[in-house]
Amino acid sequence: MIKKRTPKLKKKIKTLWVYYPWHNALVHVLNENDxxxxxTSRNQNLITKSExxxxxxxxxxxxxxxxxxxxxxxxxxxGFTNFKIADNDILELSNLNRLASxxxxxxxxxxxxxxxxxxxxxxxxxxKIDCFTDGINEKNIIEFLIKPxxxxxxEEMDNLxxxxxxxxxxxxxGIPVIMATGNGPNVxxxxxxxxxxxxxxxxxxxxxxxxxxxxxxxxxxxFTERIQLAKDFMQSKYLTKRLKExxxxxxxxxxxxxxxxDVSFLRAGVxxxxxxxxxxxxxxxxxxxxxxxxxxxxxxxxxxxxL
Amino acid sequence: xxxxxxxLILDLSKTKHQKLFExxxxxxIKIVDTIESQLK
Numbered sequence: 001m002i003k004k005r006t007p008k009l010k011k012k013i014k015t016l017w018v019y020y021p022w023h024n025a026l027v028h029v030l031n032e033n034d035x036x037x038x039x040t041s042r043n044q045n046l047i048t049k050s051e052x053x054x055x056x057x058x059x060x061x062x063x064x065x066x067x068x069x070x071x072x073x074x075x076x077x078x079g080f081t082n083f084k085i086a087d088n089d090i091l092e093l094s095n096l097n098r099l100a101s102x103x104x105x106x107x108x109x110x111x112x113x114x115x116x117x118x119x120x121x122x123x124x125x126x127x128k129i130d131c132f133t134d135g136i137n138e139k140n141i142i143e144f145l146i147k148p149x150x151x152x153x154x155e156e157m158d159n160l161x162x163x164x165x166x167x168x169x170x171x172x173x174g175i176p177v178i179m180a181t182g183n184g185p186n187v188x189x190x191x192x193x194x195x196x197x198x199x200x201x202x203x204x205x206x207x208x209x210x211x212x213x214x215x216x217x218x219x220x221x222x223f224t225e226r227i228q229l230a231k232d233f234m235q236s237k238y239l240t241k242r243l244k245e246x247x248x249x250x251x252x253x254x255x256x257x258x259x260x261x262d263v264s265f266l267r268a269g270v271x272x273x274x275x276x277x278x279x280x281x282x283x284x285x286x287x288x289x290x291x292x293x294x295x296x297x298x299x300x301x302x303x304x305x306x307l
Numbered sequence: 308x309x310x311x312x313x314x315l316i317l318d319l320s321k322t323k324h325q326k327l328f329e330x331x332x333x334x335x336i337k338i339v340d341t342i343e344s345q346l347k
């Protein structure tokens with residue numbers, strides 16, 4: 001039988017007050033340890049106590065806070081507490097079709113990194129967050145990766161050149177990299193276990209040297225050539241018909257490469273699974289994985305297939 | 308510290324924090340006590 005807590009017992013528990021300037025509110029909360037214990041109590045036994053300790057200590061690096069936003073928030077719900085987040089962009093109306101941080105019109109024009117930081121602290125005020133509002137650039141890329149060192153890099157940037165550079169450095173430092181890409185209603189997941197094997201090629205060799213070299217000379221390219229490169233980055237043969245067609249319409253009839261909210265959240269969910277498994281030392285090998293939700297229509301079964 | 312985007316965690320067993328707490332309370336802010344619901 002569960003004993004009802006008495007007021008006397010409550011008095012013994014240390015509590016704290018948190019002042020949130022963006023809400024202009026003072027919130028009375030439990031101390032850090034008890035807060036974490038209660039907050040993660042429904043994770044047990046899907047996540048064991050010893051596993052939860054590992055997740056609490058792990059430091060996650062998230063670059064690109066469009067899909068990085070729902071990924072970060074799901075990680076906080078799971079019980080992760082250490083983050084480095086980076087994005088140089090502000091929230092725009094066209095983001096409101098998918099971003100969790102776009103739930104409020106009042107936030108338009110605010111930094112995506114700041115909004116994500118606030119949301120993380122809204123869920124757990126004891127989280128430690130390094131916020132890079134300038135995004136990732138030549139000056140701060142080393143600091144982001146190793147000062148202090150991140151345990152895994154979640155790469156969701158738009159900048160093709162930085163996507164290559166951050167991988168080259170992650171490879172050098174032995175940091176695993178994970179990326180989820182929306183493919184119409186489906187998701188492609190790329191996992192690079194530089195922690196296990198620093199000799200694997202960038203993006204597991206899916207990106208040919210010719211494309212990498214072209215990306216490195218990006219400044220000299222036209223808008224159409226850049227879009228073609230983004231398509232090459234994702235590799236046409238894996239793309240759905242509608243997404244493939246969309247690439248040629250970007251800048252003409254379309255404002256950008258199309259993305260839908262359900263796929264953003266699907267990406268967040270599947271990324272949370274892989275991040276947890278990798279950090280808990282489960283056997284997840286480098287490679288490209290596919291989550292084809294469209295198969296649900298035909299098989300009533302979703303499979304994650306590895307290429 | 309970024310006073311717009313950083314939170315303050317106040318431990319009222321510390322005198323310094325008590326003073327800050329009293330100061331903030333006077334600033335017409337919303338006070339939310341979540342302890343009851345956290346202990347359920």
